[in-house]
Amino acid sequence: MANNVEKLNGIAITSIEKVNGITDDDLEALNGEEFTGTPPDSLVLISTHTASASSTIDITSGLDSTYDIYEFHFINIHPSGTGLPYLGFQVNADGGSGFNEAIQSSYIAAQHTEDNSASGITYNTYEDQDVTDGEYQELFHGMDDDADESVNGILKLYAPSSGTYVKHYVSRFNGPHHNVSAGYQMETFGGGYISTSTAIDEISFKMSAGNIDAGTIKMYGIIK
Amino acid sequence: MPLTLISEHNVTSAVSTLDITSGLDSTYDVYEFHCYNLVTGTAWDGKFGFQCNADGQSGFNEVITSSHNTVNHNETGSSHNWNYNNSWDLTHATNKNIVDQYQGTLYQAVNRAQFSDASGNDGYTPDPTDYLVADGTSCGIITLYNPASTTYIKGFTADFNTMGGVKLSANIHSFHTYAAGYINTTSALDEISFKYHNGTWGSGTIYMYGVS
Numbered sequence: 001m002a003n004n005v006e007k008l009n010g011i012a013i014t015s016i017e018k019v020n021g022i023t024d025d026d027l028e029a030l031n032g033e034e035f036t037g038t039p040p041d042s043l044v045l046i047s048t049h050t051a052s053a054s055s056t057i058d059i060t061s062g063l064d065s066t067y068d069i070y071e072f073h074f075i076n077i078h079p080s081g082t083g084l085p086y087l088g089f090q091v092n093a094d095g096g097s098g099f100n101e102a103i104q105s106s107y108i109a110a111q112h113t114e115d116n117s118a119s120g121i122t123y124n125t126y127e128d129q130d131v132t133d134g135e136y137q138e139l140f141h142g143m144d145d146d147a148d149e150s151v152n153g154i155l156k157l158y159a160p161s162s163g164t165y166v167k168h169y170v171s172r173f174n175g176p177h178h179n180v181s182a183g184y185q186m187e188t189f190g191g192g193y194i195s196t197s198t199a200i201d202e203i204s205f206k207m208s209a210g211n212i213d214a215g216t217i218k219m220y221g222i223i224k
Numbered sequence: 225m226p227l228t229l230i231s232e233h234n235v236t237s238a239v240s241t242l243d244i245t246s247g248l249d250s251t252y253d254v255y256e257f258h259c260y261n262l263v264t265g266t267a268w269d270g271k272f273g274f275q276c277n278a279d280g281q282s283g284f285n286e287v288i289t290s291s292h293n294t295v296n297h298n299e300t301g302s303s304h305n306w307n308y309n310n311s312w313d314l315t316h317a318t319n320k321n322i323v324d325q326y327q328g329t330l331y332q333a334v335n336r337a338q339f340s341d342a343s344g345n346d347g348y349t350p351d352p353t354d355y356l357v358a359d360g361t362s363c364g365i366i367t368l369y370n371p372a373s374t375t376y377i378k379g380f381t382a383d384f385n386t387m388g389g390v391k392l393s394a395n396i397h398s399f400h401t402y403a404a405g406y407i408n409t410t411s412a413l414d415e416i417s418f419k420y421h422n423g424t425w426g427s428g429t430i431y432m433y434g435v436s
Contacts, residue, residue, distance in 0.1 A: 042227035042433055068260050068429065104387075104398040106295035108306050123295060123306040130301040158260050158363035158385075165261050168363040168385040170400065191295060191385040191400025197359045222258065223229050224431055 042223035043071070049219070051212035053080060058099075058204045059219060065161035065199075067221030072157070072203070074173070074217055076150035079143045081210025084178055086127070087143065087151060088136030091160070091167075091194055092202040099204040102131040105192025107138060111177060111184040118182070127188075131195045136206060140173040140188050143207070150215065151175030153188075160200040166193040167200055227256065230432045238265035238424040243284070243417045244432060250372035250412075252434030257366040257416070259384070262335075265426030271323070272362060272425075273331035274418050276371070276378075278411035285329040286413070290405025292324045294336050298397045327408065331419055334382035335362045336399035360387035360396070361428070371413040378407040 046062045063070060072089075079085055090099035107127035112119040127138040140151045153173025160167050170191045177186035194200060205217060230247045248255060262272055275284035296305045308324075323333050364384025371378050382403040387396065407413065419425060 040228075042229045068431070069258055104297065104299050104396070106297040106304070106306075106398055106400050108295055123304055125304045128297050128304060130297075131299045132301075156365075162261065165263075165359050165361045166387050168361065168387070170364070170383055170385050189295070189400070189402070192297070192398045193385060193387050195299075195387075222227065222431075222433075224232065224429075 040223070044221045044223060046070075046219045046221050049217045051077070051215045051217075054206075054212045056204050056206040057212060057217055058202065059217075060202045062219060062221075063160055063201050063203060068159050068224050069222045070157045070160065071220040071222065072155040072205075072217055073220065074139075074151065074153045074155070075215060076152065077140075077143075077175075077215035077217075078150045078213045079145050079207045079210050080213035081145060081207075083209040084142045084144060085207040085209040086138040086141035087173075087205065087207055087212075088138050089155060089203060089205050090136045091200045091204070093196055093198040094201040096198070099136070099202070100134045101200070102134055102195040103129045103137050103192055104131045104195050105129045105137055105190060107188065107190050109141075109177075109186050109188045111186045113182050113184050115182075118184075127190075129192070136204075136208065137169075137190070137192070138188075138208075139171050139190060140175060140177075140186070142177040142179055142184075142186070144176065144178040144183075145210070145213065146176070149176045157200075157203070162197070163199055164197055166195050166197065168193045226436050227433045228252070228436065230255075230434055233430045233432070235425055235428050238426050240424055241284075241417050241419040242425065242430065243415065244430075245415045247432060247434075248368075248371055248414050248416060252436055253370050254435035255368045255371065256433045256435060257368070257418075258431040258433065259366065259418075260361075260363045260429055262362040262428035263360075263426045264420055265424030271333035271421055272335050272384075272418070273333045273421055274366060274416055275329075275331045276368075276407055276413040277415040277417070278409055279414045281411070284331070284415070284417040287327050287329055287408040288325045288332050288405055289327055289408055290325045290332055290403060292333060292401065292403045294402075295400040296336070296397055298395050300395065303397070325405070331417070331421060332380075332403065332405065333421065334366055334403050335364060335384040335386045335401045336388055336397075362386035364401070368413075368416070374410055374412055376410065378409070378413055380405060380407065 110121040386399040
């Protein structure tokens with residue numbers, strides 16, 4: 001790969017080993033102009049967080065103005081304990097304390113029982129929030145700790161570093177769902193906004209009861 | 225699913241449309257348009273939407289058939305709805321079919337308006353008493369499939385969330401919108417345009433990506 005850049009911000013390019021964690025050998029483009037070769041993948045892995053009977057998974061770095069859109073990929077999230085908990089997220093504003101921001105949200109779920117006795121899609125009023133609630137926002141509700149069950153999905157967070165606007169999110173999850181009478185396959189669709197114009201720099205995930213027994217959360221940024 | 229950034233388009237002062245006239249070709253089978261912090265340019269507006277132009281043609285006026293639904297929750301907690309949207313605008317001649325189109329040629333709506341009347345109708349007659357949501361925006365992604373095909377129609381999906389107000393009140397809503405459909409032409413598409421249906425587009429950014 002040709003490299004036509006001699007200096008970057010006054011630093012000799014030969015002295016730069018990494019840019020945003022990408023090594024010089026793998027850095028193929030900068031602002032789409034400086035390098036030749038195949039453009040890089042714009043979905044950049046920032047960090048990986050593996051649960052191990054974790055009461056919460058708090059990500060306290062990497063959420064900043066580097067990217068305008070962040071994605072959190074959830075792989076095989078498995079809860080511990082019973083009580084049909086939900087997996088949720090909350091955020092903390094820059095300079096604030098506690099994961100307790102005001103969230104305005106909506107939540108719908110499509111369900112289908114394993115015995116084909118019921119199916120449908122509904123708006124779930126118990127899973128959404130008003131701005132006065134300040135609770136962890138549900139991403140997937142009614143989980144169980146059966147050994148072979150896990151939930152997967154993606155949460156997208158827009159422009160968390162804005163100092164002017166609210167911060168929108170959308171989520172889509174799929175997995176086994178339980179209530180007191182039956183087991184279901186369920187897909188959930190969430191959307192809403194964190195109702196603050198202060199930048200968001202931390203995010204937290206947890207189960208409403210028990211803990212996150214196993215699973216992985218990968219945090220990505222999308223190159224702008 | 226590698227994403228490749230093709231171009232960035234910023235709106236920093238009010239415009240009527242933003243047209244992307246290069247980069248949409250056969251290089252990628254799937255294109256994504258990441259739209260963030262879209263803000264209307266006027267105190268009243270319609271929905272944000274897109275249209276395409278076929279290779280060798282003129283005008284953003286391709287035939288579209290689509291569906292559009294919104295999950296709606298207001299901040300006072302008194303309203304929770306999920307609706308297929310096809311009737312809001314039927315009384316507004318200029319906006320008819322802007323939500324879901326049947327072989328229509330209007331800009332395809334991908335969100336809910338940041339302002340609407342007391343009944344939830346978007347794109348209504350302007351009213352100076354509209355409630356203004358100062359920090360409200362709309363964010364989302366439009367995915368366009370195989371625009372270079374000369375055999376098939378072109379499918380699209382959109383997933384947006386919007387903070388919006390309702391006329392004459394501080395009744396602010398979160399609107400989560402899913403739109404999908406197809407551009408009913410077998411000609412290749414090489415240009416795409418975005419705009420607010422009424423008024424102007426004040427600010428926001430669109431990143432265009434190719435998916436390989």
